[in-house]
Amino acid sequence: MTQRLSILIIGLIMNIGAFAQSSLPLYKNPLLSVDERVKDLLSRMTLEEKVGQLLSPLGWEMYEIKDDEVYPSEKFKKLIKEKNAGMLWATYRADPWTRKTLENGLRPELAAKAGNALQKYAIENTRLGIPVFLAEEAPHGHMAIGTTVFPTGIGMSATWSPTLIEEVGKAIAKEIRSQGAHISYGPVLDLSRDPRWSRVEETFGEDPVLSGRLGAAMVTGLGSGDLSREHATIATLKHFLAYAVPEGGQNGNYASVGARDLHENFLPPFREAIEAGALSVMTSYNSIDGIPCTANHYLLTQLLRNEWKFRGFVVSDLYSIEGIHESHFVASTMEEAAVQALSAGVDIDLGGDAFMNLLQAVRSGKQDETQINAAVDRILRMKFEMGLFEHPYVNPKTTTKMVRNKEHVKLARKVAQSSVVLLENKNSILPLSKKIKRVAVVGPNADNRYNMLGDYTAPQEDKDIRTVLDGVISKLSPSRVEYVRGCAIRDTTVNEIAEAVEAAHRSEVIIAVVGGSSARDFKTSYQETGAAIADEKSISDMECGEGFDRATLTLLGKQQDLLNALKTTGKPLIVVYIEGRPLDKVWASECADALLTASYPGQAGGDAIADVLFGDYNPAGRLPVSVPRSVGQIPVYYNKKAPRNHDYVEMAASPLYGFGYGLSYTTFEYSDLQITQKSPCHFEVSFKVKNTGDYDGEEVAQLYLKDEYASVVQPLKQLKHFERFFLRKGEEKEILFTLTEKDLSIIDRSMKRVVETGDFRIMIGASSDDIRLTTHISVKSVSGSKNLR
Incomplete structure (x- = not known):
């Protein structure tokens, strides 16, 4: 040629x-370009097609399994034909609410086939061939069959390790995208100041700095900053805003929070996560100052979009647009509720049909179509950036290699180990010797697989979940371990206390595993929102998880009776709390020889706890939320504003265990605090930490700050920086923290973020109430302010 x-x-x-x-x-x-493509597609769409892109119906009814293949259901075909839906929520979800089980639900390969089938039908049977978004719950792992279950949010935050949390995010993103989904619901950035509230387990705790750092790390891992990345997901931040501080601890109740408190505490974690790349925000069920958060124009438009320049989309929480009309009663019709939500800045209607009312609202002149166009623009833009128009399908044959692989299971164990908090270790009873002849393992959470996992967890194969009993047996042998359940979490008809005492008498040491449960079952009734209903007709062991708010924090059922009986044996008593909220530990703090807590540590939690008990892992978890002495103290978070609390008649005002607290098998010495000023508002803070004990171990150094005299009342101390690090016994390390304008700033009387001149107290320590080093710095000049409004 x-x-x-x-x-x-x-x-x-x-x-x-x-x-x-x-x-x-x-x-x-x-x-x-994406701009050109969005503009062209939007110009071709009818009003009905546009509104369809704003809908995200329930997804688990949209497929049918036949033999080893998955097909679109008739309901899905009708949905596409009549409503042009552009998104589905929880397609792969399996739990008692959805009635999807190990038998009839989607395992990973089938999930990938389901996603492909739904995607193919939507593309080939609509006029414009727009691919659908699949959004999935993923607060501590993808809520689907066969995926990796990590510790719940409050457990992950006990690691105080952004590095680990970023790795968790990467694992979750890989599992979600390999199955054909695109949007991950999580992290949950609500600040928890009331442990009575049912969803504390989902959060990163009570502090804005810790929550912000960990939230940003999770978002980075999920890959939201670059949607063209192979396994990037659109991280959805929950819940906007102040959802975790409802009156009376009642889920969804009014939040009594001032504007300054919002800007100082509740907003910063969201902003940090958005700056890390988060492209979706979910509204919350509550109202603030009389305005439902799903209809709050200031929060969703003026602040989020205009001031923060957020370019992603806002999704309502499930049926929360309906709630504007049916729960908050600030809209007399569903059409008015839909108009309020869209006008406030909500782009996507999760679960319901409220936004279908926008069709009539536009035609009657009550709603401007340009607002619909803006919302659709944001959604289409994400679909183009993710490459769905060119690559809408995944390869089901590779899915099983991506989901719950060996690396992810290993990571789950590492995170669980890092999350265990040692609260008491009297006479250094821990770690236990592996030469021990006989151990009694008792308690309702000693061998309950689902009670290791927390809420928002799919059904599990028994072989995939490790309980404390499993972990202890792996360290010893079945012949040296005797197990008795003793009692249930709530159900008082279960009474094996006498048998537990007998087993204790035959043993050298007792490991009692008590606490709570967020394990959903088919006996429990559920609201339309998926929240469980706590009533006498649905007596499960659940005492935590969405909808299960508490009036007390004491152990339920006969658990305290069990502990009392075990104490009478005189045998060494190690108490382990597996829980979703900080339960009452006053008795255990006084009577147990050792006390540990693990906040639903996930599928590898049992092995992780055993690793700690027998010294294969030196605990370094730290409390991300204060543990109260009594519900009468609530709220009892560490960074309250001046003046300092005075004691009650009956008890101290301080918490039983403070924020940041946690013990180790070794000891650490802090020394040589040095301050170097680099500029008027730039200080380098250095100090040394030495492992002075007999074990290698990790420490979590924490820097707190107090503005001594400010124009508005300030917290008595506020966490600004922290670092988790490993030291071999005898090893010393220099730690360096940098204070900047961001750390020194406050919200002044004009609601501006400013740095004021004056003195600041620097406090370095192992927890909020264990300060080892203290000094002062002075700011003598400032470089300006930023108006938050």
């Missing part, structure tokens, strides 16, 4: 390719 002929053929091929591209609608041309 001559060179000239080769050139002619290549030119012909290029011309054919160019012609093919030019014959495509502009939005289908991958060579064009």
Whole structure:
């Protein structure tokens, strides 16, 4: 072939390719910019097609399994035909509420096939062929069958390790995307100041700095900053805003929070996560100052979009648009509720049909179509950026290699180990010797697989979940371990206390595993929102999880009776709390020889706890939330504003265990605090930490700050920096923290973020109430302010 002929053929091929591209609608041309494609597609859409993109119906009814294949259900076909839905929520979800089980639900390969089938039908059976988004719950792992279950949010935050949490985010993203889904619901950035509230377990605790750092790390791992990345997901931050501080601890109740408190504490974690790349925010069920958060224009538009320049989309919490009309009673019709939500800044209607009312609202002149266009623009933009128009499908054959693989299971154990908090270790009873002849393992959480996992967890194969009993047996042998349940979490008809006492008498040491449960079952009734209903007709062991708010924090059922009886044996008593909220530990703090807590530590939690008990892992978890002495103290969070609390008649005002607290099998010495001022508002804080004990171990150094005199009342101390690090026994390390304008700033009387001149107290320590080093710095000049409003 001559060179000239080769050139002619290549030119012909290029011309054919160019012609093919030019014959495509502009939005289908991958060579064009996202802006051009969005603009073209939006111009072609009818009002009905636009509103369809704003809907996210329940997904688990949209498929049918036949043999080893998955097909779109008739309900899905009807949904596409009649409503043009552009998104589904919880398609792969399995739990008692959805009635999807190990038998009839989607295992990973089938999940990938389901996603492909739904995607194919939507693309091929709609006029414009727009792919659908699949959004999935993923607060501590993808809530689907066969996926990796990590510790719940409050457990992950006990690690105080952004590095670990970023790794968790990467694992979750890989599992979600490999199954064909795109949006991950989580992290939960609500600040928990009331342990009575049912969803403390989902959060990162009570502090804005810790929550913000960990939230940003999770978002980074989930890959939201670059949607073109192979396994990037759209992280959805929950719940906007002040959802975790409802009156009376009642889920969804009014939140009594001032504007300054919002800006100082509740908003910063969300902003940090958004700056890390989060592209979706979910509204909350509550109202603030009389305005439902799903209809709050200031929060969703003025602040989020105009001031923070958030470019992602806002999704309502499940049926919360209906709640504007049916729960908050600030809209007399569903149409008015839909208009309020869209006008406030909500882009997507999760679960319901409220936004279908926008069709009539536009036609009657009550709603401007330009607001609908803006919402659709944001959604389409994410679909183009993720490459769904060119690559809408996944390979089911590779899915099983991605989901719950060995690396993810290993990571789950590492995170669980890092999350265990040692609260008491009298006479250094721990770690236990593996030469011990006999151990009694008792308690309702000693061998309950689902009570290791927390809420928002799918059904599990027994072989995949490790309980404390499993972990202890792995360290010893079945012949040296005697197990008796003793009692249930709530059900008082279960009474094996006498048998537990007998087992204790035959043993050298007792490991009693008590606490709570967020394990859903088929006996429990559920609201339309998926929240469980706590009533006498649905007596399960659940005492935590969405909808299970508490009036007390004491152990339920006969658990305290069990502990009392075990104490009378005189045998060493190690108490382990597995819980979703900080339960009452006053008795255990006084009577147990050792006390540990693990906040639903996930599928590898039992092995992780045993690792700690027998010294294969030196505990370094730290409390992300204060443990009260009594519900009468609530709220009892550490960074309250001045003045300092005075004691009650009956008890101290301080918490039983403070924020940041946690013991180790070794000891650490802090020394040599040095301050170097680099500029008026830039200080380097250095100090040394030495492992002075007999074990290698990790420490979590914490820097707290107090503005001594400010124009508005300030916290008595506020965490600003922290670092978790490993030291071999005898090893010393220098730690360096940098204080900047951000750390020194406050919200002044004009609601501006400013740095004021004056003195600041620097406190370095092992927890909020264990300060080892203290000094002062002075700010003598400032460089300006930022108006938050």
